Amino acid sequence: MCVCTCSPRTATSSRYDTSLTDRQWAQIEPLLPIRNPRHGGRRLKYDRRLVLDTILYVLRTGCAWRHVPHDLAPWDAAYRWFRAWTAEGTWRQVHHLLRDQLRERSGRDAQPTAAVLDSQSARSAEGGEAIGYDAGKRVRGRKRHLLVDTNGLLLHRVVHSASVQDRAGARLVLAGLHVDYPQIGLVWVDGGYVNTVDAGLIAWADHHEGIEIVVVPRNADVTGFQVLPRRWVVERTFGWLTRCRRLARDYERKTAHAEAMIDVAMIRLMAARLAGEDIEPEGPIETEAARRLAEDLNDE
Numbered sequence: 001m002c003v004c005t006c007s008p009r010t011a012t013s014s015r016y017d018t019s020l021t022d023r024q025w026a027q028i029e030p031l032l033p034i035r036n037p038r039h040g041g042r043r044l045k046y047d048r049r050l051v052l053d054t055i056l057y058v059l060r061t062g063c064a065w066r067h068v069p070h071d072l073a074p075w076d077a078a079y080r081w082f083r084a085w086t087a088e089g090t091w092r093q094v095h096h097l098l099r100d101q102l103r104e105r106s107g108r109d110a111q112p113t114a115a116v117l118d119s120q121s122a123r124s125a126e127g128g129e130a131i132g133y134d135a136g137k138r139v140r141g142r143k144r145h146l147l148v149d150t151n152g153l154l155l156h157r158v159v160h161s162a163s164v165q166d167r168a169g170a171r172l173v174l175a176g177l178h179v180d181y182p183q184i185g186l187v188w189v190d191g192g193y194v195n196t197v198d199a200g201l202i203a204w205a206d207h208h209e210g211i212e213i214v215v216v217p218r219n220a221d222v223t224g225f226q227v228l229p230r231r232w233v234v235e236r237t238f239g240w241l242t243r244c245r246r247l248a249r250d251y252e253r254k255t256a257h258a259e260a261m262i263d264v265a266m267i268r269l270m271a272a273r274l275a276g277e278d279i280e281p282e283g284p285i286e287t288e289a290a291r292r293l294a295e296d297l298n299d300e
Contacts, residue, residue: 016053017060018059019053023275027270050073054073058078061246091264092263094263098274099153102274105274115147116189116233117188119146120146121134122139122249126251130142143162153266154263157259174211177211188231193215240265
């Protein structure tokens with residue numbers, strides 16, 4: 001039986017495959033907000049790395065918050081930190097800083113000039129806000145709209161009702177994009193965003209954001225899955241995200257928390273890359289994407 005003389009739990013006292021390595025934590029720790037002792041308040045009861053390991057355990061395994069192992073941080077403490085950092089924009093700030101570092105390390109400018117846009121419908125296992133029905137894919141839940149750079153790194157994400165059409169959802173993503181990414185002038189999309197019935201997205205993006213929308217056509221003679229030029233980049237990003245069981249479906253009751261889970265998944269991936277611990281590709285989409293990326297780098 002545990003007694004009150006136990007030492008406080010730290011991240012090094014328990015290890016799971018989902019936990020951060022020392023090198024990954026070294027990439028993230030300097031980017032987290034620093035608590036100012038002059039503002040008062042008691043000392044932190046749980047180590048921040050332990051709290052982050054608990055959040056990553058929920059994200060990677062898909063378990064409920066109340067079901068986290070007892071040698072991690074208590075579920076309610078980890079959830080409070082997750083909720084607070086979501087409201088404060090901490091996840092977005094850490095994500096952006098890691099992405100800029102990764103782009104600069106690969107020899108690219110921190111500000112991208114082109115991007116790829118796509119959406120993914122996810123079934124909702126809970127109630128909550130912005131739940132709708134995607135009649136095209138017969139999915140009740142939400143849509144995840146992602147805008148990624150040409151390396152597949154996340155630039156912006158919006159989670160909204162699955163009943164919202166792709167063209168309307170694209171406007172939610174692209175609205176105000178030039179404020180954060182003033183150099184983006186080209187965005188690749190699939191045919192679902194522009195068709196003969198409604199091509200208003202092209203004119204809207206050009207007029208309001210100064211962005212050229214380019215459609216990557218699909219070969220109508222080929223049935224089933226196709227690896228399309230430029231489009232495979234965002235498909236690979238969706239593959240990265242769905243490695244996390246929490247993102248295999250939409251378990252969040254709030255869209256802000258659903259977006260934050262996407263940020264945390266990308267933070268974990270980018271920290272591993274910066275630490276020199278790349279994750280091997282899984283599945284046919286990621287394998288083919290890795291092969292094409294290697295060919296593009298060799299051509300350069």
